Amino acid sequence: MKKTIKDYEYQGKRVILRCDLNVPIENGIITDNTRIKESLETINYLIDNNAKVIILSHLGKIKTEEDKKDNTLYPVYLELKKILDTNVYFSEETSGKSLEDKISNLKEGEVLIIENTRYEDIEGKKESSCDETLSTYWASLGDVYINDAYGTSHRSHASNVGISKLLPNGIGFLMEKETTKLDEIMNENTHPFIVIMGGKKISDKTLVIENLIDKCDKILIGGGMCFTFLKSMDINIGSSIVDDDNIEFCKKILNEYKDKIILPVDIVTSNNEIKNINNISKNDVGYDIGPKTIELFTKILKEAKRVVINGPMGVFEKEGFSKGTDAIYKCIKENNIKTLVGGGDSAASVNLLGYKDAFFHISTGGGATLEYLSGKSLPGIDIIEDK
């Protein structure tokens, strides 16, 4: 068990809080504030316990000076200023005298948001390479370090792993929720355990398949990635999305686990035609799983005690191509199956199709959850002190 936010006293202490406030911003407007909302419990807990709250977060990627203006945390600061019931300040500097002055002036229960940690990447990738000088500097600004940035826990950066090495530390409420839910569903021994995989790129997910295949009873594969599997079986997939670099992977895994991997038997094309899998023509582009596949998948799914979903069944963002994804979610909801959803677009599809409350857990971390499901450890969490 890792130490958590509840294991420390905060009265008057300077707390460095690493959040994941990496929200989508277009022309200075936040288009989805889920990550801000998810961070509030931890921020408010520290405010209520009279800490001086110093928040670090990254936003997007910073490679050039130009990237800075599109990836400033200033709009996030304005949003938090609106939401939080205390004084909230912003430091445009990620290091230096003006930042230090702002921290000295911070009173108990007040919040300071520091500009994007990746501004420190411009010279020598200091944040992303977990530079020791930068970690030491940031650690010197606080007394306790709380990491609530689950979405970056698969990275070893100065603002997470680096500071953790140097200050008394613990995980925040969001991080605790994410890890507890993932551990619970992966470690319980209930069967049938069904994995549903879809989405666009199989290359991101081969490790997930390899790790889960021995643990689960069946993997149902839809979405764009099914076409690489079908092509590896010499099925004509027309002009559907394919990843030729992974044909060999698919062949190998199908060979080894023939009975465990279930592929579509029909598809819906971009022209809205339903085609049997053996009847796809050259110009057809598969956009969704077909009705017979829905029947096949839901029949297996109904019996499940545990489900992990990573990737939508079709191009759900386009009107008319969310039927497969919707049918899977509906089946889970109706049968009340304990289900974890991982992956950024999968989470978006759940929200879009209105199933937010039907699941055991919808993970907020895309890359981090994929790494976890691949069986890898997450350095941002590993480094936190044990109880």
Ligand code: ADP
């Ligand atoms: P996640 O973010 O949940 O891990 P991915 O990023 O792998 O999922 O894939 C999500 C994307 O896959 C969605 O934008 C969706 O439109 C796309 N997709 C699903 N099915 C297909 C398909 N048949 N052809 C092309 N793209 C697809």
Ligand code: MG
């Ligand atoms: Mg994605």
